[in-house]
Amino acid sequence: METLERENQELDFLEREIYLATPSFAEGLPAAGVSIFEQLVKRKAFQQDEAAPSVLPKITTTIESVCQQQPQNVKLLCFWLSVTCTLLKQVRRRQEVLSGEEVDFDSAETKRAAYDAQHSELPQLAKFDGSLTALVHTLYHAVVRAVVTDDFRAQLVAVVLHSGAFEQESVVATRGGKQRRCKGSLGSHLLLFAPLNNLLLSLQSCMVHESLIQQLFGQVFYLIAAHLFNYLSDHKVECVTNCGFQIKMELAKLEDWLNRNNVKAADELAVVQEAATIFVMDKAILGDTDVLQQACPSLSYTQVRHLLTNFKPSPPAAVLHRMKTLIQKKESPPEVEMPLDVRRVQLTFLDNNHR
Numbered sequence: 001m002e003t004l005e006r007e008n009q010e011l012d013f014l015e016r017e018i019y020l021a022t023p024s025f026a027e028g029l030p031a032a033g034v035s036i037f038e039q040l041v042k043r044k045a046f047q048q049d050e051a052a053p054s055v056l057p058k059i060t061t062t063i064e065s066v067c068q069q070q071p072q073n074v075k076l077l078c079f080w081l082s083v084t085c086t087l088l089k090q091v092r093r094r095q096e097v098l099s100g101e102e103v104d105f106d107s108a109e110t111k112r113a114a115y116d117a118q119h120s121e122l123p124q125l126a127k128f129d130g131s132l133t134a135l136v137h138t139l140y141h142a143v144v145r146a147v148v149t150d151d152f153r154a155q156l157v158a159v160v161l162h163s164g165a166f167e168q169e170s171v172v173a174t175r176g177g178k179q180r181r182c183k184g185s186l187g188s189h190l191l192l193f194a195p196l197n198n199l200l201l202s203l204q205s206c207m208v209h210e211s212l213i214q215q216l217f218g219q220v221f222y223l224i225a226a227h228l229f230n231y232l233s234d235h236k237v238e239c240v241t242n243c244g245f246q247i248k249m250e251l252a253k254l255e256d257w258l259n260r261n262n263v264k265a266a267d268e269l270a271v272v273q274e275a276a277t278i279f280v281m282d283k284a285i286l287g288d289t290d291v292l293q294q295a296c297p298s299l300s301y302t303q304v305r306h307l308l309t310n311f312k313p314s315p316p317a318a319v320l321h322r323m324k325t326l327i328q329k330k331e332s333p334p335e336v337e338m339p340l341d342v343r344r345v346q347l348t349f350l351d352n353n354h355r
């Protein structure tokens with residue numbers, strides 16, 4: 001009977017705090033994150049016997065389940081990412097306090113109480129810390145996948161490499177109330193920037209910490225660059241001078257978006273910028289290692305040679321031979337493509353200055 005009552009209480013707790021949670025905030029923190037932690041402390045969830053069932057694992061699995069039901073809902077994913085980060089920060093703060101780093105023991109009674117708290121709570125807190133950290137990784141990846149979709153990648157190629165191909169006719173109003181039709185590629189650009197704007201607005205409105213916002217956009221723009229570079233590597237028809245100028249023009253618009261929104265991710269586009277530089281510059285001087293270092297420091301010799309081999313018209317044979325010699329002398333041939341890797345994440349936003 002006691003077990004059944006506890007399970008019912010846990011279900012009510014999970015439903016109230018997670019399933020029915022609404023995106024509300026107080027003092028820059030998601031209310032759900034603060035409420036969940038306060039309720040756990042009140043219920044003495046961290047003091048339970050390790051052998052007894054705990055509500056703590058159910059919290060992370062329930063949050064993950066809620067997010068899995070709407071994997072493309074960027075706002076929902078950002079909200080629960082913010083909640084999880086808040087929970088993790090409070091758990092780590094409690095571990096610091098119970099470990100005695102910030103407690104001034106002024107009596108034997110205080111020391112004994114602190115010792116008892118350490119003994120009963122620290123193991124559970126450590127386990128919960130690990131579960132929350134894993135959940136942060138999961139939600140981080142989920143947010144990136146919700147933005148960098150197949151449609152987004154297709155639009156990326158259409159805008160950056162084939163801007164003219166997606167020109168469309170639109171109706172605009174003129175002075176006097178009349179309408180006229182005009183052609184332009186504005187529509188395709190809006191489709192590309194819309195997911196980025198939605199991500200930024202969702203992160204900011206959900207009070208996600210600024211350093212994590214920068215990391216997420218760094219990841220997104222890394223994938224943008226990786227996809228474009230992979231596409232160029234696989235499609236020889238794109239390796240021409242005109243495409244190089246087209247890429248530079250369109251990347252400038254992406255960099256302008258980054259600057260206007262104070263997002264520091266422009267460096268992630270370096271590999272595509274350098275590929276475009278190779279397409280537009282005099283190929284005859286690329287056999288010089290100093291020129292290579294200045295023009296494309298982010299690319300390996302193998303990647304440069306691959307792009308040159310695909311380029312039309314073919315560059316001088318002496319340059320390709322020189323590149324082959326450099327590869328043999330200075331590097332083990334790496335993968336030509338950049339891996340589309342969404343696993344790169346650093347939890348630096350959980351430093352001592354967080355919140």
